[in-house]
Amino acid sequence: MKKIALIGGGPAALFMFKRLVQSPLKNIEVSIFEQHEKLGAGMPYSRYGSSKEHITNVSDNEIPELKAPIKDWLSHAPTEMRIDYSISEKEFNEDKVLPRLLFGEYLSSQFDLFLAEARKNKLPTNVFYNTRVTDVEDVQTKKQVKVSVESGETFIFDEVIICTGHSWPCKAEGSITNWFDSPYPPQKLFKKANFPIAIKGASLTAIDAVRTLSRANGCFTKNSDDTYSFKLNPESAGFHITLHAIDGLLPAMRFHLEDNHLEPAHVLSHEEIYEIKQKNNGFVPLDLIYELNFKQVIQRKNPELFEEIKEMSIEDFISFMMEKRKKIDAFALLKAEYKEAEKSIKRHESVIWKEALSTLSYAINYPAKHFSAEDMIRLKEKVMPLISIIIAYMPQSSARELMALHEAGLIEVKDVDSSSSVVPGKSEGAIYKYSQGEEKYFSMFIDAVGQRPFFYNQIPFEGLKKKETISAAYLRFASNLRGEKEMESDTNVVLKEESGGYLLQLPGINISDFFQPLDVYGVANPRLFIMAVPFIAGVNPDYSGLDFCEAASEKIIQRMMEK
Known part of the structure; x- marks a missing residue:
């Protein structure tokens, strides 16, 4: 029997467990290690990341499919819970955001339903609550993975998926008051x-x-x-x-989305990526993704805007929109965007360029590890500043509170x-x-900058680093002249290879297209998968919450089933 472990029991583990339960894989046993007392909620949707005043920035109709929609779940939720959150099935609106703690209860209930399905399917599942994993070590000679927990106990598995989520390292907190x-x-x-x-x-x-x-x-x-x-x-x-x-x-407002699940018109397949790389000196060009997943979307949905931007490069478009925002006082812009968003939601009409930018971000994510270093610098320095503002989707009530305080x-x-x-x-x-x-x-x-990506030396599992099971994330420069120039500028960390080429160091670790860590020789580990966002953010620049969990888990189960 193949033994599989999920390290972490939050939303990433929920979607991965869903894949395992619904897959045709036979003769497997799953163990889930959760450092707290509840599955599904993770940090953002539990008391470790929320209080009653905190709300989601997604609604019921934007959540990838689980066992039941929130509206159906609410009809069976305990009365005291509905009273506690002042919400009822009749008043519920699938277009509106929810209290985060309530959403955490929903995710936890969905995990319970998948556990019940696992029992029904006779899929052995072990859940270790209040258990913190301290180390993960690949035992290559035995083709196994050793997992160590805080109590000192160790476990042996055939495959391990690291699903740990947010992490907030302490610097001065605790030693400096306030x-x-x-x-x-x-x-x-x-x-x-x-x-x-x-x-x-x-x-x-x-x-x-x-x-x-x-x-x-x-x-x-x-x-x-x-x-x-x-x-x-x-x-x-x-x-x-x-x-x-x-x-x-300030972050941009939530608005009505035509496509609730961030599915671009065309996400490059594994085969397409490698075909494109063959035609482009081993790289996927950022400009190609921009053309496919932004310009063509604008041309189809807003021809008038397309005429205005059709000759613009991605940098030109970002500058065009950023300059518009910078010219307006932050709170004046907030009021204007609040009105725009209210109209969008009321009329069920999208703000086309913003939705297109969101899907562009999602479309960039998968092939980003195949960018040249030059394109990654363009993405990080020029493109992501606007994307991170637009895809934040600030809820209306948060905007009303900010305006009241102002x-x-x-x-x-x-x-x-x-x-x-x-x-x-x-x-x-x-x-x-x-x-x-x-x-x-x-x-x-x-x-309150948010989740920062980990650099290689910050990865918490020493066993993975000691045996060089994982490797620091790098991208190669297409031009040695540009690599040399960046190396001299000290703006980015650049290394020179013995061959004379140049590498741009990124946060986190290298992963395959199927979220397997790459060793120092670039070989994907067949026993390990990484869904922990801080570990992979360098080559995985956009991680849109549950959409990321859904997409990553699909890639992982695909690879597991190929074995």
Whole structure:
């Protein structure tokens, strides 16, 4: 019997377990290792990443297929749960976002249903709750994988899928009062703050922090026109939040999506990728993906806009849209986009260029590991800044809260550049150092940039590094002249090969098209698969939540079934 392990029991493991249960694979046994007490929810949808004030940025009709839609699940959910979240089956709208903790309960229930299906199918499954995996080691001579847990116990498997999710390393948190290396778990931020607060970042992670802090220091009320007002508690008179964002931009709003599941018109197949590489000196050109999954979509859906952008390169288009955003005050733009999004949702009409940009991001993800280093630099430096803003999909209620806080004079966005830095205060808080020597002290600091990718030396499983089962992520430069220039610039980490070629170092590790780690010789490991986003973000630049889990698990089960 083949023994398979899932390391981690969150959403990635849920979709992988679904694939295993529904696959024709026979004579397998599955073990699931979860460091907490519940399967399915992971960090984002459990108390480790959410409180009652936090909401998803996806709705029921945007979730990849599981056992039952949320609406059906709600009809059977415990009455006290529905009361607790002020939601009922009749009031439920599949187009609207949900409380994250409620969504976590849904995901957990779906995991339970797949466990029940596994029992029915006589698929042996072992679940190890409250069990933290400390190491993973490939035993090549025996064609097995050894998994070690915190108690000291070890397990042997034939195949292991690493499904660990978010991770927030601590730097100064715990040693400096009111310094937080992440907003999670959010309960730590629920405190009176009669002083100025600095938040690094303005993403949805930062908005999570704002939602918690604002409720700890005042309350929102709903106005007759559906806008919000905010009243500050008297004991928090000094409360003020400064969001620090590159270019001073806030995330874009949720709008109506014609395609709820981010399925581009044409995602390159495994065979197409290699055919393209043969014609392009071993690389997949970024410009080809842009043409297929953006320009052609715009031409089909918005001919008028296409006429405006048809001669634009991807950099030209990004600059065109970014300059438009930069010219407008962050909160003025938020109000304008809020109205645009409300109209889009009410009329069930998409904002075509934004949806096309989202599907472009999704389409880029799979072939990105086949880009040249030059194209990856273009993607990271020029393209992703706009994509990351647009695909955030800020929920309407979050926008209403930000606008209410701004109307009350309690929040601002400060435009910073990459030269800005933050240092801990002497005993608490932080000093934000801006360009031109300007600096400001804040009594509280929260790093809310979001999940950062791990570099090779940050990968937590020493056994994988010690035996060189995994290798640091690199992409080759198409031009040695460009590689040499980048090496001299110190902007990126560039290595020179003995052959004279140049390599761009990326965060994380190298993986195959089927999410198998590559060793130092570029050989895919047949026993290991990596779904842990921080491990693979260098060559897997877009990871759109559950859509990523669905797509990655499909590739993995495909490879497992080929054996």
